[in-house]
Amino acid sequence: MQLSAQTHYQAELDAGRFGIQHCTACNHHVFTPRELCPHCGAAGLKWVRPAGTGTVYSYTTISRKAEAGGDYNVALIDLDEGVRMMSRVEGIAPEQGQIGMRVKAQVIQHNGKGLVVFQPAQKA
Ligand SMILES: [Zn+2]
Structure with missing residues (x-):
């Protein structure tokens, strides 16, 4: 039995690996995980390892009580492969977002589940 794309994606994350899909028919990268290419409809998307680098497209700080963990942010990140994903940027104060x-992806484990978050990229 073949795992669904979403199930495969999460299983890889749980093992610490971040994968996105690539369509060999039209040469687009694909995210979120799916069975068919949203650009051309081709099946058989291939899993690839993204570079992990990207750019913040939008950034929102969500207020939360300190005892619940404090403020956090929700960010849309454009990976350099050309796909957009929702995540958060860690390691910065809210106003620094x-x-x-430029940010870099990192897979963390949270409650036994792998999760992609981003850190500010080191300046070259
Ligand atoms: Zn395609």
């Missing part, structure tokens, strides 16, 4: 900032 900026649209256009």
